[in-house]
Amino acid sequence: MATIEIDGITKRFGEVQALAEVRLTVADGEFLALLGPSGCGKTTLLRIIAGLETQSAGRVRIGERDVSDLPPRKRGLAMVFQNYAVFPHLTVFENVAFGLRMAGASKERVTAQVEQAAALLHIEALLKRYPAQLSGGQRQRVAVARALAVEPAVLLMDEPLSNLDALLRLEMRAELKAVLEAAGTTTIYVTHDQTEAMGLADRIAVMQAGQVVQVGSPSDIYDRPKTRFVGGFVGSPPMNFLRLLVEDGTVTIGGLRLDAPAGAPSEVLLGLRAEDLTMTQDAAQGLPFELRVAELLGPHVLLTGTVAGQSMRAMVPAGTTSALLKPGTVLHLRPDRERMSWMNDEGIALEARP
Numbered sequence: 001m002a003t004i005e006i007d008g009i010t011k012r013f014g015e016v017q018a019l020a021e022v023r024l025t026v027a028d029g030e031f032l033a034l035l036g037p038s039g040c041g042k043t044t045l046l047r048i049i050a051g052l053e054t055q056s057a058g059r060v061r062i063g064e065r066d067v068s069d070l071p072p073r074k075r076g077l078a079m080v081f082q083n084y085a086v087f088p089h090l091t092v093f094e095n096v097a098f099g100l101r102m103a104g105a106s107k108e109r110v111t112a113q114v115e116q117a118a119a120l121l122h123i124e125a126l127l128k129r130y131p132a133q134l135s136g137g138q139r140q141r142v143a144v145a146r147a148l149a150v151e152p153a154v155l156l157m158d159e160p161l162s163n164l165d166a167l168l169r170l171e172m173r174a175e176l177k178a179v180l181e182a183a184g185t186t187t188i189y190v191t192h193d194q195t196e197a198m199g200l201a202d203r204i205a206v207m208q209a210g211q212v213v214q215v216g217s218p219s220d221i222y223d224r225p226k227t228r229f230v231g232g233f234v235g236s237p238p239m240n241f242l243r244l245l246v247e248d249g250t251v252t253i254g255g256l257r258l259d260a261p262a263g264a265p266s267e268v269l270l271g272l273r274a275e276d277l278t279m280t281q282d283a284a285q286g287l288p289f290e291l292r293v294a295e296l297l298g299p300h301v302l303l304t305g306t307v308a309g310q311s312m313r314a315m316v317p318a319g320t321t322s323a324l325l326k327p328g329t330v331l332h333l334r335p336d337r338e339r340m341s342w343m344n345d346e347g348i349a350l351e352a353r354p
């Protein structure tokens with residue numbers, strides 16, 4: 001097992017700056033998700049850690065070793081990529097055994113390791129088949145089993161579930177989490193899917209335009225976004241933001257008056273999660289919300305509308321009197337004062353809430 005230290009990694013592709021001084025430490029046995037939109041530099045960072053791409057500046061350390069200038073095979077890690085490359089001409093057994101054979105493992109060790117990895121991924125019954133005789137999800141398991149069979153100190157995965165349908169993805173997500181927790185492997189998992197990152201990771205590093213903008217536990221990232229971008233990218237629906245003026249230390253929205261944080265600038269953004277809004281009869285306790293659309297989403301109803309001309313979404317329990325949910329109705333939504341995110345007008349968080 002090993003720690004991973006990414007120390008000031010910068011990467012330029014000609015004119016394009018793909019990574020700008022990325023600093024990140026992954027603890028021994030930790031599962032870190034690299035989360036961000038397409039093009040933010042996730043794959044480039046993973047490929048640099050793997051040694052498949054050369055950094056323009058910075059160092060990568062795995063455990064005690066500086067691996068920055070080592071070829072991939074000398075870095076002691078395993079990878080699973082988005083387009084999981086299983087060898088079509090090899091059986092599942094030989095696919096899983098591949099890394100071990102390359103490393104010159106004994107016949108006994110190959111058998112033992114393949115059986116163990118196959119058991120973890122529930123593919124024992126498939127070992128004699130060829131990849132063409134497998135479903136996409138089974139092939140995915142083979143790719144993961146192959147990576148785990150070599151007992152890597154470090155496992156790098158780049159959107160390994162992105163080609164699976166939603167149900168299978170959900171199933172594989174749970175499986176992977178259990179398997180990697182049991183193995184205690186240090187894992188970096190790249191995804192653009194925030195629910196995947198939230199569900200899987202011990203910690204999430206959120207990336208934007210070649211930089212890591214926030215690192216924290218899933219609840220940290222969700223409850224205390226450091227920027228408007230993070231609040232909007234993590235969570236479904238995204239965090240709501242109201243642009244408000246501060247007068248005498250307070251903001252007023254309809255009949256509701258809220259204390260702004262001490263030292264707030266004259267214009268602020270108030271971040272509110274949809275589920276932190278509750279319907280109330282008391283106009284002085286609620287945001288005046290003009291309803292445009294109500295959508296039933298199983299246990300909740302997602303309300304879309306406006307507050308003071310600014311768009312807003314709220315989640316209320318299903319079963320809320322449907323007469324209240326007619327488009328055009330003005331509802332009053334009470335924000336949970338403990339869970340508000342205050343930011344300056346550039347979208348930078350004003351204070352760390354307890």
Ligand SMILES: Nc1ncnc2c1ncn2[C@@H]1O[C@H](COP(=O)(O)OP(=O)(O)O)[C@@H](O)[C@H]1O
Pocket residue numbers: 013016017018036037038039040041042043044045
């Ligand atoms: N080989 C390359 N040559 C030129 N530009 C590249 C190359 N690889 C990636 N890029 C650019 O670097 C940025 C980051 O890409 P990438 O790491 O693939 O993002 P992500 O995996 O987050 O979608 C993008 O702007 C992409 O176009």
Ligand SMILES: [Mg+2]
Pocket residue numbers: 042043044
């Ligand atoms: Mg990518």
